[in-house]
Amino acid sequence: MINVSNLSKSFSLTRQQKKELGTTENTVLAVDDISFSCAPGRVHALLGPNGAGKTTTLRMLSTIFKPTKGSIIIDGIDAVANAQEARKHMGFLTGSAGLYARLTPNELVDYFAKLYGVSNEDRDKRKQRLFDLLDMHDFKNKRIGKLSTGMKQKVSICRTMIHDPQVVIFDEPTSGLDVITAENIIQLIRDCKNEGKTVIFSSHIMGEVDLLCDDITIIHKGKVLFNDTMEAFRSQMEAPNLTAEFIRIVNQQKAVV
């Protein structure tokens, strides 16, 4: 379960950044008082155009960034006050995340299992299951730097799931991937949902959202524009499809501003 209340995040601007943005303000508000919640066994889509504040929100949820204001409760744990404990319950997978090219998948997964405090027995069991599921045995002892993009993505999935997290955050996990590799991710998200995990999913691909998500939050310029179930989203649609409706909502907000 994830509960986000009145979450805000502002960043200090350097002189160079102020010049680039053409502002005299010392800070910029990336996320502005957003609230939403994600329930176990459901996939929650977090959508927004580029620069909307999605990644900043997900980084706050994954405790990489500390919020300026607001609260995040993950599996009953206050993730702002007790980030370290909250991390044990979370898995974070991004499309842009790299892997240690000089390690093998086996070594990498072992390393992250240790960092998450997984016992050797549990690690071996889960590793075996994940390697079977993702068909990784052929390349588990090859250097990651020598693997294909699809193989690397499988290693990333393994790394994310080795501690069996109850909350999984996916930040544009399929961006730049081929269809077959993207399908692995989609399958993983479905599996997480079926296992009763709480899933947050950020994507630009509305087809994936339509296929996977139960709930949806649209943010733009750091503010929540829509937050409800997918059924509610579909029922209030004025545009002919999801993509068009998403664009309509964002443009409507632009017109208001």
Add this chain to the structure above:
Amino acid sequence: MMIFTVFLKELKDTLRDRRTVMMMIVIPTLIFPLVMNVFMKVSSSFEKDAAEKKLNIGLVSSEIGALDNELHHLPKELGAKHFIPFTDTTALKAAIKSDSIQIGFFIPAKSDQNKTAMKPINVTVFHDGTDLGMKDRADIYLNYIQTKWKQERYKTLQIDESKITPLIMVYSNVASDKEMIGKLIGGFLPYIFIAFGFMGCMFPAIDLFTGEKERGTIETLLTTPVPRWQLLFGKMGVVVLSGLLAATFSLLGLFVSVEFMSSEASPEFMKIVSDILSPSFIFMLYLLLFPLIVFFAGIMIPIAVRAKSFKEAQSIISPLNIVIVLPAMVGFFPGIELNEITALIPVVNIVLATKELIAGTLEWNLVIMAFGVMVFLASTAVFLSYRKFESEGNVIS
């Protein structure tokens, strides 16, 4: 505590990086044996050439007298030479300029008359100052004749040489050979340790911090339940170890070179060198240099954490090399010693303390002061690294 887990993983990762291994192990180990081998071969070949080289010596004299005769009959041990007569000094100077002759002597008229009258003869020596060693060769020839003729004059005048020698200087060096080596060339050892220690820290520091940012691996690492300070210390441990390993391998290379040289160096020198390289000396050397390497790591890490790319980090840290390593050269100057002021100057203090350590003339209060200063600076640098690594804006690009 996950420091050791992070340390082991980063060490494994670092040792698999060819560039780091080159800078940490291969280059430091091979550089001294290679450089010294080439240096020995080149210098011995130069010495051989110089010894065998037949000098062309120009002579301008108005008469063939005693001095000409003496010059023509100098002993063979003073080197091979060939005399060429010249009519005037202008032609002599031109010949030196064109290197057809290397030394020229102008012997004035009536030199024999002066010799008989026991008066001095003004001999002018022409040489090219840029042709090193030629003036010394001329001095050797003339001093040989000077000594010989002096003896003859004492004999003729029936003078006891000891009676016109009021002072006989006897120099007794109270410094031991170990002290001499320590004070004169002892600065070299900490210099190479510092230079290679810095170089050894540089690539792992950039790779483990800026590299993680560039590759996008830092984000996943920060979502693990390991406190940031433990991640920092695990990584920093590898940076420090790499610096120490690079320095150690450079010393090992130097040791191998000295062993290789041993057939050509005197046994006394070799005994002093092996006395210096005792286990207690090596322990003390590492004790002194350890905070310095931590200090290096501590100033590189904040730069590496803040830099957005490998190139940016490298472009800032590389010039820092000059700022840090240049003061280490102070150890090459024989007059500068560890005192209450130099003990407070970072890098310089450790170099001078190491020099004193080699010479066996340590003053413990000064060494403790120097060590204390470096521990303080190293701790400050580590704290600075911690602050930078804690800052989310620096870690995530």
